[in-house]
Amino acid sequence: MKxxxxxxxxxxxxxxxxxxxxxxxxxxxxxxxxGAYTLENISAVGEYTPVLMRSIWxxxxxxxxxxxxxxxxxxxxxxxxxxxxxxxxxLVMLPTWMNFLLRTYAWMTLxxxxxxxxxxxxxxxxxxxxxxxxxxxxxxxxxxDYLPFMILPLYSIMTKxxxxxIEAAQDLGASTPQILRRVLIPLSMPGxxxxxxxxxxxxVSTFIISRMLGGGGNLLIGDLIELQFLxxxxxxxxxxxxxxxxxxLILLCMSITNQFDGEDKEDMII
Amino acid sequence: MKKTSWYSKAYMSVxxxxxxxxxxxxxxxxxxxxxxxxVFTGFTLDWYVxxxxxxxxxxxxxxxxxxxxxxxxxxxxxxxxxxIGINGMKKWAKSLVMNVTYLPIINPEIVxxxxxxxxxxxxxxxxxxxxxxxxxxxxxxxITFCTPYVILNVLPKLRQxxxxxFEAAQDLGCSPAQAxxxxxxxxxxxxxxAGFLMAFTYSIDDFIIxxxxxxxxSQTLPIAIYSMTRRKVSPQINALSTIIFVVVLLVLxxxxxxxxxxxxxxxxxxED
Numbered sequence: 001m002k003x004x005x006x007x008x009x010x011x012x013x014x015x016x017x018x019x020x021x022x023x024x025x026x027x028x029x030x031x032x033x034x035g036a037y038t039l040e041n042i043s044a045v046g047e048y049t050p051v052l053m054r055s056i057w058x059x060x061x062x063x064x065x066x067x068x069x070x071x072x073x074x075x076x077x078x079x080x081x082x083x084x085x086x087x088x089x090x091l092v093m094l095p096t097w098m099n100f101l102l103r104t105y106a107w108m109t110l111x112x113x114x115x116x117x118x119x120x121x122x123x124x125x126x127x128x129x130x131x132x133x134x135x136x137x138x139x140x141x142x143x144x145d146y147l148p149f150m151i152l153p154l155y156s157i158m159t160k161x162x163x164x165x166i167e168a169a170q171d172l173g174a175s176t177p178q179i180l181r182r183v184l185i186p187l188s189m190p191g192x193x194x195x196x197x198x199x200x201x202x203x204v205s206t207f208i209i210s211r212m213l214g215g216g217g218n219l220l221i222g223d224l225i226e227l228q229f230l231x232x233x234x235x236x237x238x239x240x241x242x243x244x245x246x247x248x249l250i251l252l253c254m255s256i257t258n259q260f261d262g263e264d265k266e267d268m269i270i
Numbered sequence: 271m272k273k274t275s276w277y278s279k280a281y282m283s284v285x286x287x288x289x290x291x292x293x294x295x296x297x298x299x300x301x302x303x304x305x306x307x308x309v310f311t312g313f314t315l316d317w318y319v320x321x322x323x324x325x326x327x328x329x330x331x332x333x334x335x336x337x338x339x340x341x342x343x344x345x346x347x348x349x350x351x352x353x354i355g356i357n358g359m360k361k362w363a364k365s366l367v368m369n370v371t372y373l374p375i376i377n378p379e380i381v382x383x384x385x386x387x388x389x390x391x392x393x394x395x396x397x398x399x400x401x402x403x404x405x406x407x408x409x410x411x412x413i414t415f416c417t418p419y420v421i422l423n424v425l426p427k428l429r430q431x432x433x434x435x436f437e438a439a440q441d442l443g444c445s446p447a448q449a450x451x452x453x454x455x456x457x458x459x460x461x462x463x464a465g466f467l468m469a470f471t472y473s474i475d476d477f478i479i480x481x482x483x484x485x486x487x488s489q490t491l492p493i494a495i496y497s498m499t500r501r502k503v504s505p506q507i508n509a510l511s512t513i514i515f516v517v518v519l520l521v522l523x524x525x526x527x528x529x530x531x532x533x534x535x536x537x538x539x540x541e542d
Contacts, residue, residue: 004355004356004358004359004363005355006351006352006354006355006450007351007352007353007354007355007356007359007367008355009348009351009352010348010349010351010352010355010367010417010421011352011367013348013413013414013417014367014370014371014414014417015370016389017386017389017410017411017413017414018370018373018374018385018414019370019373020389021382021385021386021388021389022373022377022381022385024385024388024389024392025381025384025385025388028388069285072278072281073281073282073285076278076281076282083530086526086529086530087526088282090522090526091286092285092286092289094518094519094522095289095290095293097471097475097518097522098293098511098514098515098518099475099477099491099492099495099514100477101477101492101495101496101499102296102495102507102510102511102514103292103293105296105495105499105507105511106292106293106295106296106511107292108499109295109296109299109307110292110295112307112308114306114307114308115307115308116295116307116308118308119308119309144288144289144292147289197376201376201378202378202379204378205378205379205380205381207380208477208478208496212499222378222380225380225384226380229384229387229482230481230482236388236391239384240384240388243380243381243384243385246378246380246381247377247378247381250376250377250378254376
């Protein structure tokens with residue numbers, strides 16, 4: 001087909017609005033406010049290592065929790081058929097269609113000092129507990145907001161696993177843990193890696209969940225970046241350097257998870 | 271087929287409870303008379319009335335819908351043309367363009383947002399273009415992050431298509447443009463529609479990228495929601511959540527019913 005010219009508007013658009021902006025991030029990261037070359041911003045990111053480690057740590061916990069919660073759920077969903085499957089899937093995905101700000105806000109009202117959970121606990125003589133503004137609250141928010149991103153890829157890969165494969169394993173004498181380890185997990189590996197990236201990337205770079213549920217004491221990388229661009233600490237050069245580090249970090253993580261499945265992921269992302 | 275065991279039912283119920291209880295609490299407290307978020311003192315619809323007189327929310331809603339409509343239409347046009355073009359590219363060019371297409375999808379949204387903010391500020395300062403952050407920059411950003419989703423929806427349909435139909439149309443006297451318009455486009459229409467809907471919902475829902483490229487003059491609904499949660503909180507936000515939840519529920523139910531009907535019809539046809 002001699003139709004490749006029709007892609008040219010898109011190619012020009014993407015160069016201007018995706019490639020150039022990313023080059024600008026890199027350019028800002030290695031210059032100071034007057035535009036002179038410097039490595040100070042990059043080395044200044046080192047001062048924020050605790051924040052970086054905290055972001056990775058909390059996002060990793062949330063990702064593991066999502067995987068553990070979502071895996072059985074996706075399996076149960078994938079074994080259902082027809083209209084029952086469609087209804088269940090819709091029920092699971094419906095909360096995602098509400099903006100994540102509202103969902104995070106819901107937990108804000110639940111967890112706060114005079115919130116419903118503390119009041120209910122008060123009735124049976126417990127608490128009040130300090131639940132909001134803790135790292136636990138941030139992880140809970142991440143799990144709640146991003147759980148469907150884990151369920152969906154797992155579910156879509158598991159619907160392709162035939163019941164007869166599992167039955168065959170049972171007939172050949174495999175126990176339930178063995179089936180899980182030797183049949184289900186290997187077959188659902190592409191779904192697992194996609195799910196991990198789809199949860200980890202937004203979780204590690206969030207600034208909303210940490211701000212709404214973590215109070216001021218649990219800054220994450222996302223908060224740092226936001227503060228440099230729109231906050232009081234205005235310093236776009238430092239902000240660009242942190243964003244660059246975050247990007248490299250995520251690309252590294254993704255190439256590690258991609259090691260586990262060599263397959264072409266082109267159709268998996270949606 | 272085995273019957274669903276009690277523990278998988280129990281697991282499903284607990285998981286659904288976890289997903290829905292917070293939303294349920296939000297909805298219940300939208301009808302609460304007092305501003306308290308812990309005690310229910312009495313039933314009222316005041317917060318809904320106040321919401322419908324809230325200028326900030328109404329103009330933000332208007333902006334959101336206009337931006338989503340324009341951005342998704344433009345993204346669909348650019349994206350569909352791009353997909354047709356990409357499909358005909360040589361292998362190296364194709365993989366280069368596809369890698370750029372994946373960039374906004376795999377990049378953290380905050381990086382995309384920040385990079386576009388830098389671009390707009392850079393253009394304004396270096397080229398002295400009078401481009402304040404606001405409606406126009408929001409629109410440009412939305413088109414940019416929506417277009418890749420259109421391409422990813424259209425490309426598989428193009429690959430499924432028999433490429434000889436395009437050649438046949440030209441043999442029968444179509445110009446390439448006519449062949450695309452009359453033969454290719456109808457063939458890939460389901461992919462185009464899916465891409466359009468995806469672009470539209472992503473545009474409505476986006477907060478992070480919009481947050482960085484919107485100025486003080488133009489807000490979208492998610493940005494308005496964010497500023498509501500930051501300030502003294504009023505149950506209006508609960509009322510808004512309830513309305514959004516009901517709208518989403520109705521849309522999803524509607525599309526599911528349509529889908530189920532179509533499937534039934536297909537099944538019946540096969541039986542005939």
